Amino acid sequence: MDKIEEEEVREDEEAEEEENQDGEPEDLEANVGDLKKQLEETQIIVPQNDTAIQGTKFDMSEFPDSYKENSQKEKSVLENAENYRRQYVHLFRDRKPLFLNPLNECGIEPEPNPPKKEQKKYAVRPPRDLRSKFLIKMEERRKKEEKEEREKLRKEEEERILEAEKPPPDPLYGLRIHSWVLVRSGKREVPEDFFIEPFTGVAYPQTSGKFLGIECVWNNWNYWANMQDCANACRDLSFNLSDTVSWELMLIGSKEPSLQIPDLDDDIDDFEDEDDEKKEEEKHLDMPASWVKSIEISEKDYDSRCPLGKKTILYKKAKLEKYAPYLLKEGLVLRLSVYNDNEMNNLKRVMETFSNREDKLKKRTEESGVITENFTEGRQRSLCEHTYHAKTPNPESERTMIFYHTARVDGLYKREETSKEMKEYFENRQDFLYFRHVIFGKRVKKLAPAQAEGTPRPILRISEHFHRNETIDANADVADRTFIVAEDKIQLTYHRKHENVTASTREFFKPPNAQEKIGNLQWTPDMSITFQVDSHAAPSKHLSVYDQLVVLIQIEQKCIQSVRASEEEVREILMDRQREEMMHELSISVYDTERNEKAKRKKKEMEIQAQEEKLRRQEMEMDYLAPFLAQIGNPEKISPKQAIQLKEDCMADLKQRLIDKANLIQLRFEKETSELHRRQQEYQQKQVSMTKEDEEEYYNYCSEAMFRIHILELRLNRYDRFQVILWLSIAITFD
Known part of the structure; x- marks a missing residue:
């Protein structure tokens, strides 16, 4: 077969060569000549075109x-x-x-004369294609077969996936009864009939495939049964309820509500003569009033948004979980989990949305071990976004922080940090700084006592970049400033003028211990190297160069302090985030009396104070001498000796009662304090092995115990002042 196909290809090649050797195509000069004669015989007066040359005369x-x-x-x-x-x-x-x-x-x-291709007398012919056309044809056939095979495998894979994703057969398909809203065309500029799904509020056209058919239609006037065929769902249904062939109504007397604008004749009929005989209207059964009470939804049910306050929706390779606000202690309201497989075993990405968080956390995304947290405005350090690796959440690791730069004094917009470098981006600074790059070195191990915060990373290089300051000359406006701390060098690159190709530069070599001898530096001309673009400009004097070096050394120290402050800020932000994730504090409106614990405690304190005030008034109204007068028989008159004895007994009893009550309050205060101390020690010992439920119970106990201790302390202080006032007032009364 291969030999036969090769012979056929060769025959085709020979036929093509014979065709190339054929003569020129037929001459069409005869037809062109006839057309030329006809056009020459046509005489036309051509209007003159005013194309006179205006303007400057040329030589x-x-x-x-x-x-x-x-x-x-x-x-x-x-x-x-x-x-x-x-x-x-x-x-x-x-x-x-x-x-x-x-x-x-x-x-x-x-x-215009088109460019002619230069004709060479002697030219090299292009090389002849010596490849076999048969082999080329076979290669194209092979590639075509491979492409068809790949396309076939792709379609089979798609069909397999579609078959695997197909839901199981529904035994109740078409048997379920569902109610939805039909909006008819006619009034309020509604062009066509459409449906509204009551559960979601989404509108669907009449041709939607979500609805398999209609059994009946009703409103507050009547009920109509559908007499049409629903084989094609709702696409071909007619909603003309006055058509008795398509719709069978239940109450004969009730008519379909009119959708037409009333004619003028209907208004004229209202003014007919009252003497005309009125036809008696036949009475029919009409639709009764609704027996359903008005729907009342409590604020708690409204906030829950779904049964039990949570709902899970499954999608293809995704799962959506919804939670009511304040249902979960961490403030989670939405979690979207995306998977790589249909069985939802291989998790790809998790996106969580929060609300009412005290730390302003709005969204958290975790994908491939990278966590991104988004915050709303209002945090202490104006953090907007934080991206880091879940395995390395500690400082001096790879992370990116984005800030609300308008709320910061330094204008910091973004900070990128790794173990070896840190990059900071600024916006709208008065000193025109927009970028800072810091390179760190490895820590040197020293035999010294360990510090709490550890030895800071040594700084090797600090590079700063500035925008152009149009108020000063470009040759004096610093564009790049680099402090090579490890080599005691300072490099300056100035902005370039538009007419210059390069920019002016200057390099300083710092003397040893320059930061300690800023006021008395040893200066020599070879400690600076200057390249000046403008060769005609006067060179800088040694004194000005020396002063510039002194200023740069001071700026270097400030830059190092800024870098250390940035490192400290990163550590503080991470500590704050760790504490916030442990506490999970939620912000509650002052108007939310059900959830606002502070308002509840305040209300409770006010109730206790009101009760104490009531008891105090009752004690003031009591007769303190009644029990002592009863001991001597309640005489109508008492002698001076009895009065003195009565005063001494009354004051002694008052003193004992005041001491007993003070001891009781002190005993309760010490008991609550010791119990809180015991629970705190127990928490410190079992903190690692405690579950979240135990931690939550511990935090609740600490909150309640601190509240009780605070109340007892206030009561004890108030009682100390009260007993002195009471003792003096009674003593004055007896005197």
Whole structure:
């Protein structure tokens, strides 16, 4: 078979070569000649085209001959253009003449001469394709078969996935009864009928495939049964309820509500003569009033948003979980989990949305071990976004922080940090700084006592970049400033002017211990290297260069302090985030009396104070001498000796009661304090092995215990002042 196909290909090649050796195509000069004679016989008066040259006169001697004379080919093209124009004028006599051949600078009608390809007398023929056409054909056939095979496998895989994702057969398909809203066309500029799903509020057209058919339609006037075939769902249904063939109504007396605008004749009928006989209207059964009470939804049920306050929706390779606000202690309201497989075993990405968080956390996304947290405005350090690796949440690891720069004094917009470098981006700074790059070195191990915060990373290089300051000269405006701390060098690169190719530079070599001898530096001219773009400008004096070095050393110290402050800020932010994730504090409105614990405690304190005030007034109204007078028989009159004894007994009893009550309050205070201390020690010992429920119980106990201790302390202080006042007031009363 291969030999037969190869012979066929060779025969095709020979046939192609024979066709290439055939003669020229047939001559069509006869037809062209006839057309030329017809056009020559046509006489047309051509309107004159005012193409006079206006403007400056040119010296003809300055132009080459191509401007003054037309070549033979240009003449032929002009003749063709004239013939084309004559035909146009003959066919469209009422139109403006075409703008085809205007005069050039020399008053000649030029035609640009297309560039001719240079004809070489001797040229090398292109190499002949020596490849076998049979092999080429076989290769194309093989590639085509491979492509078809790949396409076939792709379609089979798609069909397999579709078959695997197909839901199982529903035994109740078409048997479920569902109610939805039908909005008819006619009123309120509704162009066509459409449906509204009551559970979601989404509108669907009549042709939607979500609805399999309609059994009946009803409103507050009547009930209509559908008599039409629903084989094509709701697409072909007619909603003309007055058509008794398509809809069977239940109550004969009730009519379909009119959708037409009432005619003027209907209004005139209302003014007919009252003496006319009125036809008795036949009474029919109508629809009774609704027995359903008005729907009342409590605020708690409204906030829950779904049964039990949570709902899970499954999608293809995704799961959506919804929670009511304040249902979960961490403030989670939405969690979207995306998977790589249909079985939802291989988790790809998790996106969580929070609300009412005290730490302003709005959204958290975790994908491939990278966590991104988004915050709303209002945090202490204006953090907007925080991206880090879940395995390395500690400081001096790879992370990116984005800030609300308008709320910060330093204008910091973004900070990127790794174990070896840190990059900071700024916006709208007065010193025109927009970028800072810090390179750290490895820590050197020293035999010294360990510090709480550890040894800071050594700084090798600090690079700062500045925007252009238009108020000063470019050669004096610093563009890049680099402090090579490890080599005691300072490099300056100034902004470049538009007419210059390069920029001016200056490099300083710091003397040893320069930061300690800022006021008395040893200066030599070889400690600076200057490249000045403008060679005609006067060189800088040694004194100005020395002063610049002193200022740069001071700036270097400030930059190092800024870098250390940035490192400290990162540590504080991470500590705050760790504490916030442990506490999970939620912000509650002062108007939310159900959840606002502070308002509840305040209300409870006010109730306790009111009760104590009531008891105090009752004690003031009591007769303290009644029990002591009963001991001596309640005499109508007492002697001075009895009065003195009565005073001593009363004051002694009051003193004992005040001491007993103070001891009781002190005993309760010490008991609560010791119990809180015991629970705190127990928490410190079992903190690692405690569950979240135990931690939550511990935090609740601490909150309640602190509240009780605070109340007892207030009561004890208030009682100390009260007993002194009471003792003095009673003593004055006896005197």
